[in-house]
Amino acid sequence: MMISVDKPNMIQSQWHPATWQDYEKLRDDPSIDRMQLFFHNHQLLVENMGWEGILHSEVRELLSAILVMWLMAHPEIKSKILGSCLMEKESQQAAAPDIALYLGEDLPQYRKGESRKINLDQQRSPNLVIEVADTTLDSDLDQKKYLYAALGIPEYWVIDAQGTQVFIFILQDQRYLRTESSQIVTGFTEALLSQAIEQMKSGSNISAALWFNQQLSLSSEES
Template sequence: MTYTTPKFIVSQIGEIPQWQAATWEDYVAACEDPSLEEARIFFYEGYLGIDMGNEGPQHARFNDLFTIIFFVWFTTKVGQTFDSLSGCVIEKPKVGAGAPDKVLYIGGDFHKWQKGEPRRINLNQSRVPDLVGEIADTTLASDLDEKKRLYAALGIPEYWVIDIKGERVLAFRLQENGKYQECEISGALEGLPIALLSDTLKLLNQGNGTAAMWFAQQIGNL
């Protein structure tokens, strides 16, 4: 079921968000609408997509697994810092905006929010994340189409789509032509085979903690 605010159509949890014609000003208004505080809001090429932010158990399980994977990976990288910002809004005014499931900054110069600023990261003022990812259940088609083009337009160097039903990770690196090309080895998590992430997903029926521990054992051999 979907419902309509005075201006916007909002998709309920588990449903495919509807992209609706809108302006950048409509997007900003949606971000500032108190009734949409928990929503995930996207804008690209004159279209707005809104879906409620609460996660189902399976989506949450996959999402938390990748937070653990980041932690496990960077514990092996002495002196390398990272910041994981799940669901944080990133935007380039007039270009596009989104709230990826995973936003990863590697190294220093993380975004520092200042009191009084919008609760969004303006990529014209802050550096772009090194990696963003989407947990795809009902949204796989959009994650591989509209959102893929959106994150390329935002200049995100690497984009992951975590396919829940297919138990696989699709990874893309941004090319000089401004488009994504699928890759087998991560550039952000340097040297990490994407196939290893897909293999880790297949263990989720044993719990994401067990899957993460298996992942930790495997990267010890890289």
């Protein structure tokens, strides 16, 4: 049974059987604001309809802040961070990850008059995508993992905001394998990221980002 695209609030945070045309109808509906859309294997997911929770938002901005600090310490690396930006592979997959990180050459650029989404048939995939799970952990570790693997994303992180747990996956032979340390962002580990979230919960995401940066500096000095 296909979804009713006339009632998007009824399908929030659940995967439903759908066609690419169903997805396009929601994507192009001007009356619907602030959606994160995902499409894979004839299934459609709608998230963040109109608002997001404090915890989800704070953890997402923490991740953005520590990535920015790392990139500022590595100015030789060309980079771009995108938040909830829609990316599509025509008629096959669509995703709007909480954070997408591009490193190196061929960074996506918006040009006036072009579509506001990233066309993955014409532009490359990001090096890393991150999903912050407040109430969506099962989906982030299941359907979205297969979606991002199909898109060829080299590294995928899932941040369990409630349980303060971090999952880092690297793509090998078209499937994700869990690892303790990032291969994309030097020094970032599951354990250190988890500790940063704990620091945030007893302070703020700004104080936690500063703490995280100090830990990276200490680790670099020791090595």
